[in-house]
Structures are given as C-alpha cells and as structure tokens.
Amino acid sequence: MIEIGQLPNARAAQAFIDYLKGLNIQCHAVRHAQGVGLIITNPEDEHQAREELLQFANNPNDSKYLQASWDNGDTSTQFNYDSGAKGLLQQFLTGVYSLTLITFFICVAIFAGMNLGFADAIYNQLSFFGAVPHSDISQIWRVFTPSLMHFSTMHIVxxxxxxxxxxxxxxxRLGVRPLLFLFVIAGTIPSVVQFYMTDSHFGGLSGVVYAVVGYTWLMGVRQPQCGISLPQAYMGFMMVWLVLGFTDLLGMPIANGAHIGGLLVGLAQALFDSRKQSTS
Incomplete structure (x- = not known):
C-alpha cells in the first residue's frame, strides 16, 4: 500500500476516493494528526493517482468530482465530519503547516499587544531604522520586523x-523552503524600497503578501503540475489594489513600495523555481 498524499478533511478525501473508483483505482482514507491520508493498494496506479490528486487539489469543485460522488459513492462509508467551531478550527490548523501558522500567530500577538497599551514600546523595538530615536544599522532586525506590525483591524485581516x-x-505543496525564502526576502527588500520611496514610518506583511501572490500565480502558469495556482480573477484584484494604492481613493496610507518590491521578489523566485523544476 502506498500513501499518495493528504487532503485537509474527510469530505474532500471521500470525493476524491469516489472519483478514483470511477478510474478503477482502489483507494481508502486514513486519519492523521493533520488531515486525511490517501492510500492506494496497487503500486502500478501510483503515478496516475498522484497526477489526479494534483488536479483535484487545484480545483476540488469541478463538476466531474460531484458527478463521481453520485455515480460511485458508497453510502455505507461513515466519517466523523466534526461540526461547528471545532470543525472550523481543525480545517484552519490542518490546511497549513508550521511557518504559516507561526507567522500568523506572531502577527496576531503583536497586534494584540499594540492594542492593549504597548503600542509605543512595540513600535520602538520593531520599527524601521530612523523611525524612533537611537535606532541605527547595528539593530539589524529592524530591516525585517516592520513586516510583523499592523496598525488597523482591516490591515491585519x-x-x-x-x-x-x-x-x-x-x-x-512545495515545502517550507520556498515559503521561508519569500518570507525573509520579501520581509526585508520591500521595506528598504518603501523607506526610499517615503520614509521610515511603515509596517505590515503586505510586501510578503504580494510576494506569495506573485509566486503562486506565476508558478501556476509555468508549472501547473506543482499543485499551486492563483485564479486570474484574484490576481486581477490584487493588481487593481496595487494601482489604487497610488491614488487617494482608498482613504488610507498604502505601502506602495513594499507592494511593488514584494511582487517583484515573488515573480523572480517563481521564475527561478519553475526553471529549476523544468530542468530537473
């Protein structure tokens, strides 16, 4: 028996199993601490099953999977789907891995601290060079830490x-290494760009966000088999938001330099990674 991958919940796993059944590929699900594992019994089916799993992960709502559930679904199969807040929390935790979650909770903790009376102390420690007195290049963390601060609920959400x-x-889908690179590089270079475009008073993860947007979109275009992609409509929305940032229509300060710098970092990394995968 071979495990070909995991899906975040039992509903998705059963839909995929029903689809494979229509392809004469026997598969069953096993519970893991994070998500649901998919096990096939015939090693000869491994390559096809993995390819089908990538396609399913990219578009689980395709009508062919719904039809497969109607045609091949086993009404005797029982899963504990969970419900309510527990089910939502489980899907949140099993849909991502360590770096994503750690960064998420660090940003939330910093935002909470800034709204519980520690805003000045946190800003003094995490802001960019020159934003507060006695901050200089020897405090090297300041080139990155502004990315972790957010100044409004809308901003952080x-x-x-x-x-x-x-x-x-x-x-x-790709592991922690490419995400860690994007997180570190897009958390620093866009901050420098923003500093030279405006001043040292800024913060937020938006440079990193535009990096993962650009990376996901271009990897999906150049290497669709890698299992990540971004719908064109989402990419279009982010580009419109980028352009609007240079106007007064949003009614709030926008870190346009960080957005542009992050997008360029993500696109550059996607070009490198997709070329590497195509030659390997």
Whole structure:
C-alpha cells in the first residue's frame, strides 16, 4: 500500500476516493494528526493517482468530482465530519503547516499587544531604522520586523487572510523552503524600497503578501503540475489594489513600495523555481 498524499478533511478525501473508483483505482482514507491520508493498494496506479490528486487539489469543485460522488459513492462509508467551531478550527490548523501558522500567530500577538497599551514600546523595538530615536544599522532586525506590525483591524485581516490562503498552499505543496525564502526576502527588500520611496514610518506583511501572490500565480502558469495556482480573477484584484494604492481613493496610507518590491521578489523566485523544476 502506498500513501499518495493528504487532503485537509474527510469530505474532500471521500470525493476524491469516489472519483478514483470511477478510474478503477482502489483507494481508502486514513486519519492523521493533520488531515486525511490517501492510500492506494496497487503500486502500478501510483503515478496516475498522484497526477489526479494534483488536479483535484487545484480545483476540488469541478463538476466531474460531484458527478463521481453520485455515480460511485458508497453510502455505507461513515466519517466523523466534526461540526461547528471545532470543525472550523481543525480545517484552519490542518490546511497549513508550521511557518504559516507561526507567522500568523506572531502577527496576531503583536497586534494584540499594540492594542492593549504597548503600542509605543512595540513600535520602538520593531520599527524601521530612523523611525524612533537611537535606532541605527547595528539593530539589524529592524530591516525585517516592520513586516510583523499592523496598525488597523482591516490591515491585519487583509494581510493574514492572504498569507494563510497562499502561504499555506505553498508550504503544504512545495515545502517550507520556498515559503521561508519569500518570507525573509520579501520581509526585508520591500521595506528598504518603501523607506526610499517615503520614509521610515511603515509596517505590515503586505510586501510578503504580494510576494506569495506573485509566486503562486506565476508558478501556476509555468508549472501547473506543482499543485499551486492563483485564479486570474484574484490576481486581477490584487493588481487593481496595487494601482489604487497610488491614488487617494482608498482613504488610507498604502505601502506602495513594499507592494511593488514584494511582487517583484515573488515573480523572480517563481521564475527561478519553475526553471529549476523544468530542468530537473
């Protein structure tokens, strides 16, 4: 028996199993601490099953999977689907891996601290060079830590939703290494760009967000078999948001330099990674 991969919940696993049944591929699900494992019995089916899993992960709502459930579904199969808040929490935790979650909770903790009376102390420690007195190049962490601060609820919700959605997708499909590179590089270079475009008073994960947006989109275009992609409509929305940032229509300060810098970092990394995969 061979495990070909995992899906985040039992509903998705059963839909995929029903689809494989129509292809004469025997598969069953096993519970893991994170998600549901998919086990096939015939080694000769491994390559096809893995390819089908990539396609399913990219578009689980395709009508062919619904039809397969109607045609091949086994009404005797029972799963404990969980419900309510517990089920939502489980899907949140099993849909992403360590770096995505750690970053998510660090940003939330910093935001909470800034709204519980520690805003000045946190800003003094994490802001960019020159934002506060006695901050200089010897405090090297300041080139990165502004990315972890957020100044409004809308600011942090917008950034963390994109980070969870795309960062989690990159980490679960490609591993932690490409996401860690994007996180570190897009958390630093865009900050430098923003500093030279405006001043040292800025913060937020938006540079990293635009990096994972650009990376996910271009990897999906150049290497669709890698298992990550971004719908064109989502990419279009982010480009419109980028352009609107240069106007006064949004009614809030926008870190346009960080957005552009992050997008370029993500696109460059996707070009490198997709070329590497195509030659390997």
């Amino acid at each position: 917008f950034n963390l939703l994109w980070w969870w959605y795309l960062g989690g997708k990159i980490e679960t």
